[in-house]
Amino acid sequence: MIVKNNFFLIGVVLFKEKLLEASTICSLIKIVDDLNKFGSKLVIWDNSPYKQEEKDCEFLESLFNQFYYKHTPENMSLAKVYNNMYKANLGYSFFVLFDQDSEFSVDYFNKVLLESFINKKINLFLPIIKTGDLIASPANRFFVTGRYWKEKRTGLVDAKNKLAITSGMAISINYLKKEFKEFNENLNLYGIDSHFMINYEKFNDYFFVLDYEMKHDLSYFNNEDLEKKLFRFLNHKESIIEVYKKESVLLNIISRFFILGSSIKMSILNKDIRFLIKKKNG
Known part of the structure; x- marks a missing residue:
């Protein structure tokens, strides 16, 4: 399999977290050699009140072949952040979104790479994210509420009436450019993923669920x-x-x-x- 240049645009949003302590950044550092081979660009958008230490940014810049750090202390809405990220980098194949508190290995990117080559018409690839024994993402949508999956499903999944957590989404940038256009900037924090999935099913019959379970911290809602x-x-x-x-x-x-x-x-x-x-x- 030949990987073209500029395949993954990786977007990470930080908020009140030190750059090198965020679990997502730590996961990316561990697999930086592979990401560079894939022609990846790492964009870190920092919504924290205070800018990260310059030496930490320089360290990441020395590791990643393509790296960009943006600080917006006004805490820009996530929808605006996502739109700014991908619209400034339209030459990439997939826009991969992460919150700051996800954990993953290079297997995630390998699976996106492989399945996207096999399933060229699919515009969305998702990992499995669990909470306890239930699958929190993807999930079924019942009118306006979500319903966890009780059993694991992988491969092509009917996009109708489905929801998914934004972190871990790998979205075709061609789809974003030509059909979806932009994330709803009237949404500040919540609803961005629901709005995306509801619109995704209007243009696409299926998305692909990877045979990969990503760790994502959902516990903060309880504490x-x-x-x-x-x-x-x-x-x-x-x-x-x-x-x-x-x-x-x-x-x-x-x-x-x-x-x-x-x-x-x-x-x-x-x-x-x-x-x-x-x-x-x-």
Whole structure:
């Protein structure tokens, strides 16, 4: 198999994490020789309040043949970050997205490379991400909510009514250029992956699930203080409205009832009426 130059555009978003302590960056460093052979470019977009130490950036620049670091202390929305990343690098084959807290080996990239050569018409390749014994990504979409997979599925999967976590996605840049166009910049934190998957099924019949399980930290949702939990929940509510408002009337209505029920439930569980408000502060 001949790998053309500029195959992988690897995008990593950091937030309040030291460059060389992020598990995703550590995973990439371990396989840097292979990534350079694949003609990869590493783009690190840092949304942290403070810029990383220059020596750490220089260290990564010395390792990776193609490296770019961008600091946006204003905490740019993820959708804008993703759009900026890929639109400035249209000459690559696949846009691979990672959060800062993922762990993987070179096997992930080898499998994307192999399967993309075999399945040339497929525009999305996904790893398996588990939470406990259940598969959190990919997942089924039931109207406006996700349903975990109980059993492992690999290979070609029907794209209709499916969801997936953004971290670990390998997306064809040709698809982004010609059909998807751009990530929804009205979404700040949540809903970006749902919006992507809902639109993906409009243009594609299938995506490909790799026979590869990627480690991705989902535990932080269970160990948050009340203020962080509130911020995430209110952002999540806004994202649901944004994602489904231009879909069918039925989904729009269902999304509103889902938000109402979730808000009441969270308000009772946390004994805080703020979970019922419509918009987050700031």
